Amino acid sequence: MPLRVGTSTGSTVPKDIRVGATLVKSVRVGTATGAVELWRRADDTLAAFTVVTADTTVIVPAWAGYVDAVAIGGGGGGHGGFAVISQRGRGGAAGQWANTSGIVSPGASLTVSIGVGGAAETDGGSTTITAAGTALVSAGGGANSGMSNYVGGTPAPYTAFGFTFTGGSGGGVDTAGGAPGGGGGGGSGDVVSLRPGQPGGRGQVWLRFRSY
Structure with a gap:
């Protein structure tokens, strides 16, 4: 308490x-x-946030009454090249951002699910935080796309709680998206070779507990 x-x-x-x-x-x-x-x-610095990069359960500390959270979904996967017209595949979109601030109970469990980066031509996964089955925050994954621009999407810098959070870079041709949240690059294509689209970068969560 x-x-x-x-x-x-x-x-x-x-x-x-x-x-x-x-x-x-x-x-x-x-x-x-x-x-x-x-x-x-309260530690009012960016260092006060714990970075979570994989699925886990976080126990609320005994001294905490509040949580601040920032989340980004996984980047979308890129499309493969098209050999007939020697065109590169389109890159996947960047993962989406979301944040929340709420009351928590000491000793409670927060379930963190990190959105996976989408495989070729697959949407990225959503990043979520739930408590007792109730969603506290959900950041959607990036969409996979059609043909044209081969560069994966790079998440725009995101401001929350007075701080700026950054994602990974979108992948270039035949290059995976960077974590967190970068879209996968499109595959190259010409009449003699055809490469699949590349995966997007995984999502991520930043957590900060506070007494007040």
Whole structure:
């Protein structure tokens, strides 16, 4: 249970705790098996976000009451070249961005599913975070496309919570998309050779827990 301070109208989570003039970074209480952290001063830097690159379950810390999350889906796969007209295949689209900020319970489980990069001519997978079966955030995958532009899509920089998050570069001809979220490049094609489209880059999640 996160630290709360009672008032005449209820209780609140403190944003500032000091010992004299010294700022306190965290508050812990002793238990029979050690110490439990109940409060932590917010780290308002990009480094405070944990990067998640594979499917996992994240346990909400004892001191946390809130979570901030940014997600990007997997990039779409590119199309193969077309030998008859010696044309390169079109690149896949970049994964989509999404973010959320919400209340969480200490000890609760957050299920993170990272969207896979789409294989050739396949959409990228969605990146999701769920809690007790309820979706907290979902970032769609990039679409696969038709013929023409062979370069995979590069996600535009995304701003959330005062920070800028970046994705991977889209792949060029016969080149896979970069992680996270870059679209796969189209395959080359001429009358003597034909190459398939390349896969998109996987998705990703950034997580930050807060006491207040």
